[in-house]
Amino acid sequence: MESLETWMRTTLASVRDLTPTIRLFELQPPARRPAWSPGAHVRVRVAIDGRPAVRRYSLIDDGSDDGRLRIAVKLAENGLGGSRAMWALRPGEGVDISAPENHFELGLAAPSYTLVAGGVGITPLLGMARCLARTRRPVRFHYSVRNREEAAFAELLRTWLGEGFRLHAEDESGRLDFAQIIEPIPAQGELYLCGPIGMLEAARAAWQAGGRPASLLRYESFASSGHYANQSFTAVLPRFGRELQVPAHQTLLSALEEAGIEVLADCRRGECGLCAVDILACDAPVDHRDVFFSDDEKAGNRKLCACVSRPAGGRIEIDTAYRGPVPA
Ligand code: FES
Known part of the structure; x- marks a missing residue:
């Protein structure tokens, strides 16, 4: 089920490779660029x-002021096909x-901000960094990448x-040490x-583990990473x-929808939990890629x-919450 939304036809004005696997797309809207705030995204x-x-x-704010909207897409050769299409x-x-x-709104009342990006996760955080720097708020930014390229x-x-x-750079210093990143954050400081x-x-x-309130950790996930x-x-x-039969490039949700089996859905990125289905049996490891269920629930x-x-x-083997007539 897709929420009601307004669509607009833009023109792809230019593309540019930012890295060997991340491409920037500059979209020219038909009229004035719609307003948006750091952390916003568009559906494409x-x-x-x-x-x-x-x-x-996610929409990218790189400081350009030319009326275009910018997004960046990481090419996932073995992904679900969206990046290849883009x-x-x-x-x-x-x-x-x-x-x-x-x-994924940026609040502006915290005493300090820590932003952490992994790979193409930089896109929503770039505009936040710009906003925080321009308004002279205390900010630390940790950007983790596989390699400097x-x-x-x-x-x-x-x-x-x-x-x-x-x-x-992971190939130089390994994965981020979150205990070390979190330790200096003041009690009411926020992490994005x-x-x-x-x-x-x-x-x-x-x-x-650091005893921090869950409400001060804000995050957005990649629906594709598992x-x-x-x-x-x-x-x-x-x-x-x-x-x-669900092929490698299709989600379970879209296979169910295609088969006419009703499943509620909203975010489509593992955050709201609306599309949860019951697992009755499974003979392979389940790759839980959501951020909705707790670790214990995932382990269960x-x-x-x-x-x-x-x-x-x-x-x-699964069952959905849908209890209406069985589709033909
Ligand atoms: S639709 Fe939100 S978690 Fe799946």
């Missing part, structure tokens, strides 16, 4: 193997986008934040994070008498968020 209509799909991308776009093509929405916007951040910016699921889990665990590579699997729905393997989570191959 794409065609994956001829099928319509929608992807969300990378196939050429300047001059039309791109349908929604009005900007923001579920993958550090998009690092120079810009260095210019804006000076000593407050720290680049961590955007990165892959493993990074979110590490941050949440350290935040909790602990296992995407694999095809079989979803069995005994109540519907159906068996679905009784439910999964169909929009992002999936088994690592094999066969999973």
Whole structure:
């Protein structure tokens, strides 16, 4: 179920590779650029193997003031197909986008801010960094990348934040040490994070271990990042008498929708929990990619968020919350 939204046809004005795997897309709106605040995203209509799909991308504020909207997309060769579809776009093509929405708002009342980005998770945090730097609020920015080549916007951040910016290249210094990052944050200081699921889990665990209030940790996840590579699997729905083959490039939610099986959904990025289905049995590890369920709930393997989570191959028996007539 897609929420009501307004779509606008933009023109892809230009593309530019920021790193070997991250491409910047500059979209020219038909009229005035819609207003948006740091942390906002747009939904983008794409065609994956001829099928319509929608992807969300954070809006980038790199300080440009030319009326364009900017998004960046990391190419995931083994992903669900959205990034490949985006990378196939050429300047001059039309791109349908929604009005900007923001579920990752920057509050402006904290005594200090710590921003942590993992890879392409830099995109929503760039505008936050700019806003905090311009308003002279105390900010530390930790940017973790696989290697320095993958550090998009690092120079810009260095210019804006000076000593407050720290680049961590995993191939040089390993993964981020969240206990170390969190320790100097004052009691009411806020942490904003955007990165892959493993990074979110590490941050949440350290935040909790440090006795910090959950409300001061704000994050946004990549719907596509998991602990296992995407694999095809079989979803069995005994109540519907159906068996679905879900290919590697499709989510369980979209396979259910395509089969006419009703599932509630809203965020489609593992945050709201609305699309949760019951797991009746599964013969493969379940790759929980949501940030909705607790670690204990994930370990219990009784439910999964169909929009992002999936088994690592094999066969999973599930039941949905839908109790209406069984589709033909
Ligand atoms: S739709 Fe929100 S968690 Fe799946």
